[in-house]
Amino acid sequence: DQQVxxxxxxxxxxxxxxxxxxxxxxxxxxxxxxxxxxxxAEGPTFLISISSIKDKNEDGxxxxxxxxxxxxxxxxxxxxxxxxxxxxxxxxxxxGSYQLxxxxxxxxxxxx
Amino acid sequence: ETGVTQSPTHLIKTRxxxxxxxxxxxxxHNTVSWYQQALGQGPQFIFQYYREEENGRGNFPPRFxxxxxxxxxxxxxxxxxxxxxxxxxxxxxxxxxxxxQYFGPGTRLTVL
Numbered sequence: 001d002q003q004v005x006x007x008x009x010x011x012x013x014x015x016x017x018x019x020x021x022x023x024x025x026x027x028x029x030x031x032x033x034x035x036x037x038x039x040x041a042e043g044p045t046f047l048i049s050i051s052s053i054k055d056k057n058e059d060g061x062x063x064x065x066x067x068x069x070x071x072x073x074x075x076x077x078x079x080x081x082x083x084x085x086x087x088x089x090x091x092x093x094x095x096g097s098y099q100l101x102x103x104x105x106x107x108x109x110x111x112x
Numbered sequence: 113e114t115g116v117t118q119s120p121t122h123l124i125k126t127r128x129x130x131x132x133x134x135x136x137x138x139x140x141h142n143t144v145s146w147y148q149q150a151l152g153q154g155p156q157f158i159f160q161y162y163r164e165e166e167n168g169r170g171n172f173p174p175r176f177x178x179x180x181x182x183x184x185x186x187x188x189x190x191x192x193x194x195x196x197x198x199x200x201x202x203x204x205x206x207x208x209x210x211x212x213q214y215f216g217p218g219t220r221l222t223v224l
Contacts, residue, residue: 004154032211043116043202043215044155089154093211099145099168100204100213102154 003027004092006103015112019077023090023103026071030094030101035064035075038087038105047088048075080110116141116216118203124222130191133219135203137184142208144186146178149200149218161186162208190221198223 005024013019021035031052036044050057050064050073057064063076077084087107091100117136125131137144143162147155157170161180175191184205190197200220204213 034212036215041217043118043217046212046214049212091154097168098143098206098211098213099157099160099170100147100155101157102147104152104154 004103010107016079019080021075030092034091036089118216133188135186137205141205147202
């Protein structure tokens with residue numbers, strides 16, 4: 001039973017355009033959500049997070065939106081750059097357990 | 113500030129053997145977690161250590177065990193290796209007051 005789902009295995013976007021990566025979750029006990037970026041042969045790098053008491057968090061080119069009623073979050077990257085090409089993982093934690101539950105990832109390719 | 117480091121980078125073992133992987137936490141972080149990432153999957157939580165004690169465990173058998181030392185560094189031990197144990201093993205650290213975990217580059221384990 002996959003509690004965090006990233007239904008798009010891959011996404012291609014033109015440089016300068018917006019990239020939107022989506023994530024759905026099923027466990028209503030999750031109250032903290034994170035996005036990580038991973039390059040080949042490296043560990044995941046923390047990008048941005050959001051608490052369930054918020055519906056939006058911004059950090060530079062990255063914005064995360066949380067829709068609790070739909071159990072859905074998304075990561076927006078504007079403008080997309082070739083260096084953003086990587087695998088993006090959505091992760092969630094909650095109920096006092098700091099264990100992270102990850103999705104399978106979405107491979108983003110930004111085309112110059 | 114030093115990040116999370118892991119050793120070795122790569123390791124090849126045969127079925128039935130035992131392996132020890134090592135992790136040094138990011139400076140100031142007192143909690144360490146271990147994750148297994150199989151090919152094409154997101155990282156899966158193995159267990160977490162805080163103040164040298166295991167305080168959370170995922171769905172992994174007892175042949176996966178760990179240690180945390182007074183300097184917050186950590187080891188992951190896997191006994192009786194199986195072919196399915198082939199994966200990238202990630203260590204992540206955090207302080208006790210945040211959900212955000214910071215990952216090391218991982219150890220790639222191949223079991224033949």
